[in-house]
Amino acid sequence: MRSLILIFVYLSKDILKRWFETPGAVLARILIAISLCLLFLFMQASFVLTEKAVEKKIESFGLNTMILRSSGQSKTEVRPSLDQLLSSLTKLGTYFPFSSLYLNAELSGGKRAKVLIYNDHSISGLNSLMGLDQMSEPVFLAAYGYPEAMMERVKVLNFFFDAEVVKPPSVLRYISMNDPVLFIPQSMAKSFESFSIQESVLFLSDDSVDLEKIIETTEALLKKEGFDRYEISSPIKWVGELDGIKDIRMKAQAIGGGFVGLLIVLIFGSIAVFEYRQNIFATALFKSFGLHSNHLIIRYLLEGLILLMVSFFCACQLAQLFHSLVFKKAGFDSSLLKLDSYNPYFFSENSYLLSVLGIATVVAILPICIALRKSVGKVLG
Amino acid sequence: MEIIECSDLSFRYGKEFVFDSFSHSFSSGISLVKGYSGCGKSTLLKLIAGYLHQQKGCIKVPAPWHKPSKKFQREGLGFVFQQLNLLPLANLVGNLNLVASLAGISRRQTKERSDLLFEKLGLTELRKKKPGSLSGGQQQRAAIARALVKKPKVLLLDEPTSGLDDDNTKVIKQLLETSLPKNCICILSSHDHRLEEIADEIIDFNLRLPVERHLKEVV
Numbered sequence: 001m002r003s004l005i006l007i008f009v010y011l012s013k014d015i016l017k018r019w020f021e022t023p024g025a026v027l028a029r030i031l032i033a034i035s036l037c038l039l040f041l042f043m044q045a046s047f048v049l050t051e052k053a054v055e056k057k058i059e060s061f062g063l064n065t066m067i068l069r070s071s072g073q074s075k076t077e078v079r080p081s082l083d084q085l086l087s088s089l090t091k092l093g094t095y096f097p098f099s100s101l102y103l104n105a106e107l108s109g110g111k112r113a114k115v116l117i118y119n120d121h122s123i124s125g126l127n128s129l130m131g132l133d134q135m136s137e138p139v140f141l142a143a144y145g146y147p148e149a150m151m152e153r154v155k156v157l158n159f160f161f162d163a164e165v166v167k168p169p170s171v172l173r174y175i176s177m178n179d180p181v182l183f184i185p186q187s188m189a190k191s192f193e194s195f196s197i198q199e200s201v202l203f204l205s206d207d208s209v210d211l212e213k214i215i216e217t218t219e220a221l222l223k224k225e226g227f228d229r230y231e232i233s234s235p236i237k238w239v240g241e242l243d244g245i246k247d248i249r250m251k252a253q254a255i256g257g258g259f260v261g262l263l264i265v266l267i268f269g270s271i272a273v274f275e276y277r278q279n280i281f282a283t284a285l286f287k288s289f290g291l292h293s294n295h296l297i298i299r300y301l302l303e304g305l306i307l308l309m310v311s312f313f314c315a316c317q318l319a320q321l322f323h324s325l326v327f328k329k330a331g332f333d334s335s336l337l338k339l340d341s342y343n344p345y346f347f348s349e350n351s352y353l354l355s356v357l358g359i360a361t362v363v364a365i366l367p368i369c370i371a372l373r374k375s376v377g378k379v380l381g
Numbered sequence: 382m383e384i385i386e387c388s389d390l391s392f393r394y395g396k397e398f399v400f401d402s403f404s405h406s407f408s409s410g411i412s413l414v415k416g417y418s419g420c421g422k423s424t425l426l427k428l429i430a431g432y433l434h435q436q437k438g439c440i441k442v443p444a445p446w447h448k449p450s451k452k453f454q455r456e457g458l459g460f461v462f463q464q465l466n467l468l469p470l471a472n473l474v475g476n477l478n479l480v481a482s483l484a485g486i487s488r489r490q491t492k493e494r495s496d497l498l499f500e501k502l503g504l505t506e507l508r509k510k511k512p513g514s515l516s517g518g519q520q521q522r523a524a525i526a527r528a529l530v531k532k533p534k535v536l537l538l539d540e541p542t543s544g545l546d547d548d549n550t551k552v553i554k555q556l557l558e559t560s561l562p563k564n565c566i567c568i569l570s571s572h573d574h575r576l577e578e579i580a581d582e583i584i585d586f587n588l589r590l591p592v593e594r595h596l597k598e599v600v
Binding site: 003006007010013014017281282285286288290291292375376377378380 | 424432451455458460483
């Protein structure tokens with residue numbers, strides 16, 4: 001034990017002496033390792049944030065929601081309306097068919113609102129969405145920042161409507177992107193019949209219903225009926241998207257990890273071999289005392305591990321420091337960037353990178369392991 | 382009686398044999414292996430130490446090791462190279478302590494032995510110095526102290542007085558004459574005639590050289 005302590009002390013002295021003698025070699029290794037780790041950490045964090053954004057979208061959309069949009073029927077087209085075609089969905093959940101006008105309403109403050117036209121088939125679904133038994137006014141404005149139940153005078157082209165302000169349901173966000181929405185009954189929208197519209201359906205399935213099957217059936221039905229331009233938004237697709245992102249993340253991790261590992265092996269290995277050559281006589285002398293090569297390999301292993309762990313720690317700190325700046329520029333929602341709720345730079349979150357660094361350290365000293373097999377007698381005169 | 386037995390030993394660097402079918406038994410006391418440069422003196426010592434591996438033949442070292450091994454190197458062998466004998470980052474005491482600790486010698490015994498050796502070799506004042514600040518002669522004496530601190534059963538010295546003045550050589554000769562451990566097999570490889578007078582046995586490797594190489598060396 002005493003001998004091991006003495007050897008450890010001597011080899012530690014050797015490491016420190018080299019660091020002080022050639023600080024450039026140490027700094028180069030640390031800076032390169034920091035850069036590589038930082039790149040890897042940011043790449044990993046970007047995947048995590050993308051996954052979180054999709055998860056958040058799914059969570060706020062609700063797993064049972066489907067929005068179907070189709071361009072309106074042209075005069076020459078002969079096909080049923082979406083409303084008629086999918087009316088059987090009424091039995092399976094909240095069914096709200098509507099039409100969007102390709103023109104905006106003007107609010108009193110100069111703000112603009114999207115215009116949705118609903119019909120008699122939509123009323124029960126609409127009431128259910130708004131959480132009311134019955135809407136008190138036929139024309140209403142779903143908007144944030146306005147006192148509820150206030151009457152707002154709204155202008156659409158040259159027509160004026162008095163709309164009652166209501167609190168918008170959260171799912172409406174995916175129709176209006178947080179803009180105010182003016183709801184007009186079809187009976188009061190005759191003047192806009194000549195304008196282009198987008199036919200849409202908002203459907204919230206009951207818990208017992210398999211939404212994925214409904215989507216499949218709806219798509220089949222739409223194709224059969226000649227709908228060629230339509231879009232179905234559903235978290236079911238996002239779940240698939242999420243799985244896809246996770247899959248890409250695994251591949252990127254493997255490739256990125258391999259790249260980081262390879263560069264570290266090349267750089268750390270080259271410098272370690274260079275230092276071993278400078279130290280070859282002292283190493284051989286140790287061996288001549290009967291010391292096993294393993295003890296001497298530990299010196300290089302330890303040095304590599306210390307440098308890489310310092311680099312990893314610095315990279316984590318730098319990544320945390322620049323996290324918001326980098327990912328805000330990349331367009332991520334600022335609510336996702338708070339590190340208090342989830343920190344992708346914790347040690348525990350980066351076991352893969354740590355394993356790569358560990359393996360790279362071991363591989364980098366393989367040439368030294370081979371060199372250490374050289375007989376003492378061939379080194380010392 | 383302790384012996385080192387070399388039987389039918391052959392060794393070559395590349396294609397050229399340094400020696401072929403060498404057999405000899407070294408017993409306790411001082412054996413001097415002499416000969417021209419390149420005749421295989423140092424190689425023989427390295428083979429006995431286990432620092433090189435023979436292509437043919439076998440070497441038996443004293444019990445309990447029986448053959449050159451790591452354990453033998455740690456516990457039973459003291460070896461002094463021609464140069465680069467001391468660890469540069471440890472002082473003389475540190476160098477001796479490290480070797481003694483590897484041999485399993487207690488701290489107290491190591492201190493007693495190293496104090497005595499430093500005194501005999503005139504290194505007491507230099508014990509805290511690092512090898513880099515010592516002269517060649519002082520370093521060589523310290524290397525011998527390091528080899529003797531574990532009281533080895535086998536002491537191998539490769540050109541111990543090469544390049545040393547008479548004073549240094551005298552100190553080393555005196556130490557070898559008076560301070561070798563009991564039953565120690567000491568083999569010196571040297572072409573220094575000053576060492577012949579302390580040898581119990583002299584093996585002349587020149588006599589083993591092929592005639593044409595012998596003539597070439599003489600010329």
